[in-house]
Amino acid sequence: MNDFNPLRDAVPLQEVQRVLVIKLRHHGDVLLSSPVFSALKAAAPHVEIDALVYADTAEMLTLHPAIRRVHVIDRKWKKQGVGHQLKQEWALLDTLRAARYDLVLHLTEHWRGAWLCRLLKPRWSVGCTRVDAGRAWHRSFSHLYKVSGGLPRHTVERNLDALRRIGVRPALADRALQLVPGAEAEARVRQRLTDAEVSGPFIHIHPASRWFFKCWPAERMAALISMLQAQGHQVVLTAAPSRDELAMVGAIQAGLARPVPSLAGQLSLKELAALTGMAQAFVGVDSAPMHIAAAMAVPVVALFGPSGEKQWGPWSARARVVASEHHLCRPCGNDGCGGGKVSDCLENLPVTQVMAALQDVLQT
Template sequence: MSDVDFSKLRRALVIKLRHHGDVLLSSPVLSVLKAAAPGCEVDALVYADTAPMLAGHPALSALHVIDRAWKRLGPLAQARAELGLLRALRARNYDLVIHLTEHRRGAWLARLLGPCWSVAPRQKGRGRFWRGSFSHFYSQPGNALRHTVERNLDALRVLGLHPEPAARRLTMVPGAEAGARVDALLRDAGLAAGGFIHLHPASRWLFKCWPAESMAALADALHQRGHALVLSAAPDPRERELVAAIRARSQAPLVDFSGQLSLRELAALTARARLFVGVDSAPMHIAAAVGTPAVALFGPSGDKEWGPWMTPHRVVASALHPCRPCGLDGCGGGKVSDCLVTLPVARVLAACEELLTS
């Protein structure tokens, strides 16, 4: 049994210094902790660019950020920014710090903030400094069948909290402003909420992406069945190039919002879609967080660890490549994944139809 008395917690800090999808997959930790300690103010610390994934979370009291751009300000300005963050965190006087990654900053913060309790993943080879920085450790076995959400929640289980399944849902709040802008964009495009399928074909990791000709063929097939289609992508030039290639190969009238949406606006768009179709990426997790049925295409990454969480979904992955999930950045590290290149359009279309008719 843990010695943590949740009824007496005043303030807790959850640290998640990773990419957008990873941060969103930590959102149930905030919900479960707040439910167990209603009188506790739950804060989070994330990178500034990932803050929209947790902004507006109903369990969150304060959202602190580390801006990766601080490194470009020069040593003195960076030191001032870091000191300002530390002062803001120390002013909160945390009773509990939950560190959800192996980032060494978490160990320093656990020591500098002086909470009564602190928890982090057990790390081999980290030595006495890491081991002496935290009061509790949770195991992180290399189990490809365990979802990342459950791994995050293990940080609470080691403290004695065992959440019910319904409490483990993802949470992302688009907000009224994002919703209003998306409603205006849809209205201008002649679309209504629930009247379109959302296609997000890209990822920052292009080896996770389905070929443009395959996504174009899927778009044509869905259009022929009477579905309106909306495309989205990040402003990144490589993602925009993929979308341009899809549009060049498709005969469907695609509404293209690529590069036009913030993360919260993307969430508002997905929340209004009848179906989301995409690859293993943060937008797929956003679909799960807003409760939109999702068809997720998986190649080298593991769908058991990273698949859509607690929303109606279909995972489509190659049955011809027993080597997947390999975790490589394309076959042989060549940035092209055969297990995605050979994924049949017919299988993805069938998955879409199953969810559309269920």
């Protein structure tokens, strides 16, 4: 017989028609949930799968081939007054109720997901175990999956554990990140590259993160770019439109004898993905753009300091993580040494080590 299943309470996917996946976190976290949709669709092609994310992260999932609709919660609702927020929240709840989901997968420890499972009343609901939560949390779900407490596992695998808990075994082919820029974003990026007089192969460098304790010093990034220029490589810089990130790009440009084209602060997430997909390789730090580069299947060089690459490294076979070989205290998870916002393990990371990793991935 071929119907043996050691998981006695596996969800019978043939009885599932509509699924809601909730991922209320930052941009990179949302992108790292994309294999959940692919794997579930591969296991049950007939199901309609929706997502619920924060509005500013929606571009990480829109156009995903396995997703029917992306519902959003806009964190700006609060700024427009309590009345406006309640109106929007109620409208969202009505929309979700109307979908009549059979299965809800909640991929974080956010309480909103637990309460939504209670309000939507799906036949099956999946959430993670929480040692810090009481009965209200655990009784919100029909199935609970364990969060690894021992050896670190990549966030992609931890997300996929929600599927494993209900009897779905994701195939290796379905575990890749999925991000679709779309034809319009690709066309806009091609025009921007033309306007910036970039033609032919180029290396995409995104030097910043919203958390600056994860960043390599601007002078070292400038030294890397100078080495690349000396070898005849074109470089394109990007950054988020925040004042700090734009200032960092300015400091890098100031350290170059020949400034490089910059699209810093000019690109949407879809356009950033399109740009990365056109590049020879990507160089960056632990950040959402690094995860975007992994999703676009380009060679990636990722610089890691206090954060852990086993949990958050680029999810790609075409990636190299560069980290200090001399700071045995990493990864510490701290916001800089002593909480000082500056990480010695990154400050002392040599340019030659990063350059060697880049040359390695360019040859693969």
